[in-house]
Amino acid sequence: NAGVTQTPKFQVLKTGQSMTLQCAQDMNHNSMYWYRQDPGMGLRLIYYSASEGTTDKGEVPNGYNVSRLNKREFSLRLESAAPSQTSVYFCASSESSGGIYGYTFGSGTRLTVV
Amino acid sequence: SQQGEEDPQALSIQEGENATMNCSYKTSINNLQWYRQNSGRGLVHLILIRSNEREKHSGRLRVTLDTSKKSSSLLITASRAADTASYFCATVTGGSWGKLQFGAGTQVVVTP
Numbered sequence: 165n166a167g168v169t170q171t172p173k174f175q176v177l178k179t180g181q182s183m184t185l186q187c188a189q190d191m192n193h194n195s196m197y198w199y200r201q202d203p204g205m206g207l208r209l210i211y212y213s214a215s216e217g218t219t220d221k222g223e224v225p226n227g228y229n230v231s232r233l234n235k236r237e238f239s240l241r242l243e244s245a246a247p248s249q250t251s252v253y254f255c256a257s258s259e260s261s262g263g264i265y266g267y268t269f270g271s272g273t274r275l276t277v278v
Numbered sequence: 279s280q281q282g283e284e285d286p287q288a289l290s291i292q293e294g295e296n297a298t299m300n301c302s303y304k305t306s307i308n309n310l311q312w313y314r315q316n317s318g319r320g321l322v323h324l325i326l327i328r329s330n331e332r333e334k335h336s337g338r339l340r341v342t343l344d345t346s347k348k349s350s351s352l353l354i355t356a357s358r359a360a361d362t363a364s365y366f367c368a369t370v371t372g373g374s375w376g377k378l379q380f381g382a383g384t385q386v387v388v389t390p
Contacts, residue, residue: 168320197378206366206380207321222377254320263370263378266311266323 166190170255170270177245177277185240185273187255193268195261196238197222198230200251201272207254213238214261245277282310282367282381290387297354299384301367302347308370310343310350311378315364324352324365357388 171186189196194215199207199222209222211230219230227249229241238257242249252274256267282303291297301310309328313321327334327343327350334341340353354361364383371377 199380204382206382207368209377209379212377223379256321263308263311266326267313267321267378268323269313269320271320272318 168255168257168268168270170253170273172273173271174274175276177242177275179246179277181245182241182243183245184242185253185255185275186237187239187270188237189255189257189268190236191257191259191268192235193257193259194235195258196232197256197258197267198228198238198240199254199256200224200249201254202251210240210253212261242275245275247277249275250277251275282369282379284365284367284381284384286384287382288385288387290389291357293358293388293390295357295388297357297361297386297388299352299365299386301350301352301381303350303367303369304348305371307345310341311368311370312339312341312350312352313366313368313380315366315383317363321366354386357386359388359390362386362388 168189197212198210213219213232216235255270258267259265285300311326312324315321325336338355343350364385366383368378368380
């Protein structure tokens, strides 16, 4: 099925470890996003990529880096994981930036940092 | 801080009843979107209403938007157990790049 694929689905890290969350979409969407979801706080934007070759910070970028590898793929890297980064991470894509289209979300990566 | 806030935080109804949830926001918007999230899953886009629209329908869903009150409502008619989920409103504000900002959601439980 067409959509947004995230890997891994679950991950446990020790404080200080690094990891990369992968995201790929096959809908030829231009824009891609990384959100984190914490209980009672809704989704908060970490980074986004309005189009291939561009990335920009969202609301909570500290502790994260991103790479828009090509039009399909947008990865999120935690260089030195902290317990505060325990969360569910969602990747999303949309046809274009500007928010005039709905977003398509992946199924999420549940990350625990101990 | 969150742009949109849903009310109520939780809603419990029986199958066949209607479910209404509200979303209030703080700043002017380009559009407002509603999403559904089933437990342990990603969000699914339900409906988008533009700032110049007042009402929109999609199947059993009805969304209204009152820009003067900075509020929106989502009505699910004749609810089913499969409607059990969290519902989020998300707003798109102005600027060269519209960022989608989510509220904390309304958790809806529909009992058979």
